[in-house]
Amino acid sequence: MSNKNKNGKLDGDERRKPEHESNELVRRIAEKKYEFGFTTDVHTEIIDKGLNEDVIRLISAKKGEPDWLLQFRLEAYRYWLTQAQPTWGHVHLPEIDYQAISYYADPTAKKGTENKEQEIDPELMKTFDKLGIPLEERLALSGTAVDAVMDSVSVKTTFKEKLSEKGIIFCSISEAVKNHPNLVKQYLGSVVPPKDNYFAALNSAVFSDGSFVYIPKNTRCPMELSTYFRINARNTGQFERTLIVCDKGSYVSYLEGCTAPMRDENQLHAAIVEIVVMDNAEVKYSTVQNWYPGDNEGRGGVLNLVTKRGDLRGVNSKLSWTQVETGSAITWKYPSCVLRGDNSQAEFYSVAVTNNHQEADTGTKMIHLGKNTRSTIISKGISAGKSQNSYRGLVRVGKHADGARNYSSCDSLLLGSQCGAHTFPYMDIHNNTATVEHEATTSKINEEQLFYCNQRGISTEEAVGLIVNGYAKEVINKLPMEFAVEAQKLLSVSLEGTVG
């Protein structure tokens, strides 16, 4: 009840105007801690800072990799050296000192022993418990298997055995390299080649852990698969690599969540996610990204520079990306789909929230190559504070893609007057039977709407939550249920106090 709109007390000094009010609210909220900003005190083996071929050899050796993979890394690294950090994003990406980062941090390494097969450090178990990701199967969320990755290493993957009964492989990518080298060799880099872009080359050179999923033919994965990424160690980068292969006639729903401690310096997360979808197969990939966004002055936060792409190789294949992006100082990612198979269908549903000094440049690419391919893009940007939020999307229709259809809808919602929303839609159409539609709107939560809610007894914060969740409903509804509830809460928390 401290949220008083004294629109008219006589004693001048005491009278607070709405502007003061919003400042007061913003201050109060900014002081609120990022819920996941704690650090875990655990012995972590961190290699020396810096990047060169020896570091890459060291990472590869630590993971006991075959020579082909070392060569894959070195080739990517040599290409990366010839490239410059791209500048086309609508973000202020700082000059990154790649020699000031450590490229491998292992919180599972025991002091004085190389043996990792023993029990998991209870501190790590506690950390994931605290994040709401219990690693003991009996405590796990019903119907969800988890691969828990901290820094450069997968701590544990649950329900592996149960899934393997159906022939499903769900493990860390490092383990997959050891146990399923042929599958990895066949698909790694086949969707996002090492030379795809600057950050893809960097990731291909130094990638550490991420998840590997293989769903055999005609198998419906009986549980949700998920990976939880946690950055803990200081001055390290996280280079996640995830590869999902869904064979003919199969289905899998995969979820990804991420958090990091609060630190004053930026932390780099440069990931690659590759998805291969065969004939009549379907993959749903959902992300709730809540990396540390930096403080309200714009200090610190994760630089989230990610290449995600799915290759719809088979006929009638389906892929949908759903993302709720609320964290990171800078987000730069475009989960994309190559619609190669005839009649393949792709969807991209996104809610990106930026507050304070956050910047997001996110969207998708839909590359139609097959006949009668369909794609849908629903993007909702919500900007508050002094943040910048951009949608950037490409719809390309190749010359053989007869009957291709795309529908894009990009909405921006502004809270306050110091933030920005931008839309950069690109279209590249080479087939005149294609149907491509694009709609865009920009709206603002206005004072009148808030006043109307207030008059009905609804506080400003609750009103913003109602409006924002209403706005994002179409995307949230696409998430699996537990995630949808989390995402709704996250949206309200991320935006609390942004309108006075």
Add this chain to the structure above:
Amino acid sequence: MLEIKNLHAKVGDKEILKGINLTINDGEIHALMGTNGAGKSTLSNVIVGNPAYEVTEGTITFNGQDLLAMSTEERAHAGIFMSFQAPIEIPGVSMTNFMRAAVNARREALGKEPLKSTDFLKVMREKRKLVEIDQKLMNRSVNEGFSGGERKRNEIFQMAMLEPTFCILDETDSGLDVDALRIVAEGFNKLRTAETSAIVITHYQRLLDYIRPDFVHVLINGQIVKTGTAELAQQIEEQGFDWIKEELA
């Protein structure tokens, strides 16, 4: 219950209210009439606490409480309700969710448990019947795509849900056809208790045929210049405001 003393208020730099004095006791209906721009809507907005208006002098007490020291939502929780002249659209928020948030916010302020979903929906159903509003509108976003008449009816529906003790009907009759006017006005009358008091702002006599005022005030240039009974409204309907202005001059 509501007592306004020497109230001055402005919007931006423009002073609109220039010393309003008005006392409204429990159960009384006060009609407020006056020329366009006289300050009728400003007075309503100041009472409910619209932050776009600034009070520069004077006091308002509501059941003994200093109303001007209360936030907009606190005033709502205390039982003040305004039927908006131009109801606001809130895209993406369904009427049902909006009403649930409003009803439970007030219950919380009054120290009551939130209504269970089933109970809430039951109350919704009863109140909808009272103002004859279509269930279809409840699944739509607040006021989005509502016709003028539906919006006004929706305001009275919200009043029914929130059970205020003090209501302001700000030109609730404008844009309504004869039948809709009757339904809205009868809805209001059904909702009234012996304690409910109200300010009814209107340009026309016809609303006052349904909602009989105890007093009629004429507001001109930010001041109440004349107060009478229901017959005054009749006189204004027939003769306009010029004769009052002449009296003043």
